[in-house]
Amino acid sequence: MSSQVIEEQDLFLDDDTNFPEQTSFWWPAETTTKPVNDGVIDSLRTQLAGPSTGKAGLANIDKEKVNAIIYEASKGSAYFENERRKDKTVTKRIETMLIEASKVREMDLSMETRIVDGMIREFEESRDLSQTICHVDMDAFYASVEELDAPEWKNKPMAVGSNAMLSTSNYIARTFGVRSAMPGFIALKLCPDLCILPHNFKKYQAASDKVRAVFAKYDPDFSPMSLDEAYLNLTKVSLKERLETNSMTASELVQTIREEIFQSTQLTASAGIGPNKLLAKICSDFQKPNGQFEVSNDREAVQKFMAALPIRKIFGVGRVTERVLDSLGVKMCSDIYAHRALLYKLLSPISFKFMLRSYLGLGSTVVKAETTRKSISVERTFDALSAVGDLILKVEELAVLLAKDLADAGIKGKTIGIKLKLSSFELRVRSKTMPFYISSAEDIARIAGELLFKEMPVSLRLMGIRMSSLQPLVNENGLKKYFSAKIPNKQSIEDEEDMTPYIPEDYPMEAELSEEGDIENKSSLTCPICNRCLQLDNLEFNQHVDGCLSKIEVGLLL
DNA sequence: GGGCTGGTGGCAT
DNA sequence: TTCCAATGCCACCAGCCC
Numbered sequence: 205m206s207s208q209v210i211e212e213q214d215l216f217l218d219d220d221t222n223f224p225e226q227t228s229f230w231w232p233a234e235t236t237t238k239p240v241n242d243g244v245i246d247s248l249r250t251q252l253a254g255p256s257t258g259k260a261g262l263a264n265i266d267k268e269k270v271n272a273i274i275y276e277a278s279k280g281s282a283y284f285e286n287e288r289r290k291d292k293t294v295t296k297r298i299e300t301m302l303i304e305a306s307k308v309r310e311m312d313l314s315m316e317t318r319i320v321d322g323m324i325r326e327f328e329e330s331r332d333l334s335q336t337i338c339h340v341d342m343d344a345f346y347a348s349v350e351e352l353d354a355p356e357w358k359n360k361p362m363a364v365g366s367n368a369m370l371s372t373s374n375y376i377a378r379t380f381g382v383r384s385a386m387p388g389f390i391a392l393k394l395c396p397d398l399c400i401l402p403h404n405f406k407k408y409q410a411a412s413d414k415v416r417a418v419f420a421k422y423d424p425d426f427s428p429m430s431l432d433e434a435y436l437n438l439t440k441v442s443l444k445e446r447l448e449t450n451s452m453t454a455s456e457l458v459q460t461i462r463e464e465i466f467q468s469t470q471l472t473a474s475a476g477i478g479p480n481k482l483l484a485k486i487c488s489d490f491q492k493p494n495g496q497f498e499v500s501n502d503r504e505a506v507q508k509f510m511a512a513l514p515i516r517k518i519f520g521v522g523r524v525t526e527r528v529l530d531s532l533g534v535k536m537c538s539d540i541y542a543h544r545a546l547l548y549k550l551l552s553p554i555s556f557k558f559m560l561r562s563y564l565g566l567g568s569t570v571v572k573a574e575t576t577r578k579s580i581s582v583e584r585t586f587d588a589l590s591a592v593g594d595l596i597l598k599v600e601e602l603a604v605l606l607a608k609d610l611a612d613a614g615i616k617g618k619t620i621g622i623k624l625k626l627s628s629f630e631l632r633v634r635s636k637t638m639p640f641y642i643s644s645a646e647d648i649a650r651i652a653g654e655l656l657f658k659e660m661p662v663s664l665r666l667m668g669i670r671m672s673s674l675q676p677l678v679n680e681n682g683l684k685k686y687f688s689a690k691i692p693n694k695q696s697i698e699d700e701e702d703m704t705p706y707i708p709e710d711y712p713m714e715a716e717l718s719e720e721g722d723i724e725n726k727s728s729l730t731c732p733i734c735n736r737c738l739q740l741d742n743l744e745f746n747q748h749v750d751g752c753l754s755k756i757e758v759g760l761l762l
Numbered sequence: 763g764g765g766c767t768g769g770t771g772g773c774a775t
Numbered sequence: 776t777t778c779c780a781a782t783g784c785c786a787c788c789a790g791c792c793c
Contacts, residue, residue, distance in 0.1 A: 283778050293772095369779040387778040429775085520784090522774055552786065583780060619768085629778085637768060668780085 270381035270394060277390045286629030294524055298531045305532060305550060313545035320544045320560070327564055332479065333501040335569040336438045336454045339476045339484035340461065342415065343493035345432035347374040348471050349411045350401050361398045363391060368585075371403065375493065408432075414468045422461055425573045435481055436461075437571040455498050462496065479506065482567025485519050499565075506565035511538040518562045529559075537563045580613060581623075582606045583668025588627045590663040599656060602669045603649035610671060616643035617671035620651040624659060625666035632659060641675055 278284045342348065346364040351357045351374065361380060363373035367388040377383075380395035388400050412431040419426040422445075423436040438454055451457040458475045465473045472494035476487025479501045490497035499509045514536055516526045529535075532550070534543055540563040548556055561567070582605045589595055610616060620642070621635035634655045642648065652669045 278778080281778080287778095290772095366779080367777060369777095371779085385779085389777050520774065524773065554785070577782085578784095579782065581781060585779065621769095631771085633770065633772095635769065666779090670782085 267381075273381075273393055274386075274390055277393050282627060283629050289630075294527060298528055301528065301550060302531060305546060308546055308549045311549075313549070316545035316548050320548050323557075323560060324564065327561060327566055328503075331503065331564070331566060332569055333503065333506075334439070335479055336501070337478060337481055337484040337569060337571065338436045338438050338454070338458055338461075339481065339488040340415075340419070340434055340436065340458075340465075340473050341475070341488045341492070342432035342465075343472045343474055344372050344374055344378075345411075345471070346372045346403070346408055347377075349407050350404070352411075352470055353407070357399070357401075361395050362401060363388070363398060364401050364403060366400065366402065370400065373398075411469050411471060415465055415471070415473070418461060418464045418468060421464075422457070423571065425571060427571045427573060435484065435571045437569070438477075455496065458496055458498075462494075480565075480567035480569045481571070482519060482562065483509070483565055486513065486517050489517070510563060510565040511536070511541075513537045515540070515559075515562075520558065521562075577613070577615075577674060579670050579672035579674065580606070580609055580615065580617070581621075581668055581670035582609065583623055583666060585625070585666045586664075588663050588665055590661065592660070595656060595662075595664065595667070596653060598664075598667050599652050599669070600645070600649045602667060603645045603652060606648055606669050606671060607643060607645035610643045614677045615674045616641040616677050617675070618642070618673035619671065620648060620655070621670040621672065622652050622655045623666070623668035623670065624656070624662060624664055627663040627665050629665070634659065635670075635672075637673060643677065 278287075347357075347362060350362065350364060357374065359376065361374065361377035361382065363370045363377050363382055365371045365388055370382070370384060370386050370388055370391055372384045373382045373386075373391070377391070377395060377398055380398070382391040382395050382398060391398055391400070408431050415432070416426070416428065416434070419428075419434050419436055422438060422441055425437065427435040429435070438457055441457060446452055446457060449457065449460045451460045454477050458477055462473050462475060465471065474488050474492045474494060475496040476484040476490065477496065477498035478484040478487055479499070483499050483506065487497040487499055499506055515521050515529055515534060518537070521529075529539075532543060532546065534540060534547070540547065540559050544560070547559060551559065582602050584598070584602065586598070589598060618639075618641050619635055619637040621633060624632045624634075626632070636651055636655055638651065642651070648669060648671070656667075
């Protein structure tokens with residue numbers, strides 16, 4: 205598995221938002237910004253503040269002031285306008301639901317209540333309290349690793365990432381409201397003294413390897429969620445091992461694990477213990493940093509724990525779901541029960557079941573080391589591009605990267621998807637499933653190019669290509685394919701149809717090729733429309749593709 | 763009409 | 776001036792088949 209995948213996931217999984225007791229929000233009097241209120245509703249300001257800000261641990265921070273600064277820094281940008289559009293969509297969705305809710309509230313819901321109570325009884329019967337699951341989460345992982353090499357950062361606000369986006373921040377920086385998934389330039393407005401260190405994934409991987417070695421000792425099948433986070437099933441740790449580690453209870457065992465992690469890495473970890481993954485995950489956030497929390501394997505303890513929990517604490521409930529449920533009066537998990545008949549009527553069966561199970565504190569107990577990968581993708585952000593030739597080059601560039609990742613992973617796939625982020629931040633995803641498997645850069649570029657051209661004209665700030673419906677490569681030819689000659693290249697297709705777009709025989713293609721020019725500045729480029737390999741410079745190539753596109757419009761091609 | 767598959771959008775980490 | 780990258784899951788809809 206590509207290690208980069210895990211590292212990148214980590215950017216968002218690092219949501220350890222609790223703070224040391226002594227922290228308080230620093231606010232110089234002369235720069236105090238009054239919370240703005242120019243007609244923008246609170247939901248948008250909360251939305252702009254970023255993910256995870258509603259989670260526990262921010263009690264010591266003046267959220268109003270932080271949000272006001274973020275709002276001021278974002279106002280007027282394309283990003284801001286897009287957030288406003290998204291906010292309106294959610295608002296509309298909520299309005300529609302509230303109309304429905306007012307109708308439902310007038311109805312006699314005794315039958316629905318009985319149905320839900322029946323579901324609860326059924327769920328109760330399936331409750332498994334026999335397992336001891338632990339979720340371990342390293343504290344401010346990237347930042348803490350950096351502090352190992354440079355201890356002076358321990359007393360200064362520091363974050364890891366870039367001017368565009370932060371992965372994580374140390375606890376000093378968090379007292380300023382600086383946190384993961386925040387753009388660096390906004391973080392600097394919150395904390396002008398903040399130092400932003402670039403990523404050093406090799407270091408984080410090395411530290412992670414040490415942490416995982418400890419995990420493996422206690423559960424060889426531990427399930428890593430990212431570089432700094434994993435689930436362990438401690439049920440099977442034998443009494444003998446517990447005695448050897450001088451620990452009898454699950455809590456003592458986890459204490460031992462955390463101590464071993466510290467011995468090995470000088471890094472602190474927080475942990476949660478419970479009868480399933482849902483509870484363990486929530487608990488690991490409770491005593492951050494460098495702490496642990498346990499919910500005992502007892503139905504009443506679990507119910508009591510869950511009832512007092514804000515719904516946002518549930519893994520899978522984000523800002524949007526929180527807003528939607530809040531509009532229905534559901535803020536805490538106990539509210540799910542109080543409003544069970546209404547929610548039963550309004551939510552989809554799957555969503556309702558998820559909420560009800562969460563209220564009951566029921567979750568999966570399956571801790572598995574490996575899961576099969578479902579998709580593999582690459583994406584890049586860049587300065588706005590709209591010229592056809594530039595976009596084609598970008599497709600080819602990404603296709604090469606994806607083909608390499610596929611080759612490294614030894615897989616091929618049938619479904620190609622493109623992801624486009626317009627300069628307006630509007631997101632578009634398009635995909636196409638082929639009747640055969642592909643893995644070469646050429647095939648990927650051609651299909652991705654076809655998808656892209658249907659969206660033209662566009663001005664893009666991000667492009668991504670994803671391959672899904674995956675299957676392992678069975679022979680070496682498949683692996684060699686991408687590195688072999690450019691065209692034609694069909695060995696992975698074998699008995700399947702030819703993918704080359706149909707081009708009429710009398711189609712006049714070669715005008716550009718016969719032109720004179722400085723061959724030094726020309727490179728070999730494949731037009732994704734007519735699939736010809738051309739020796740052209742960028743300008744000529746753009747003109748060629750534009751010509752092909754106009755031919756598509758009049759139905760001459762494809 | 764119900765199940766299946768594929769495509770798109772959205773939400774989540 | 777500046778808002779990442781990779782992946783999974785689900786809802787909803789349309790089209791197809793039996």
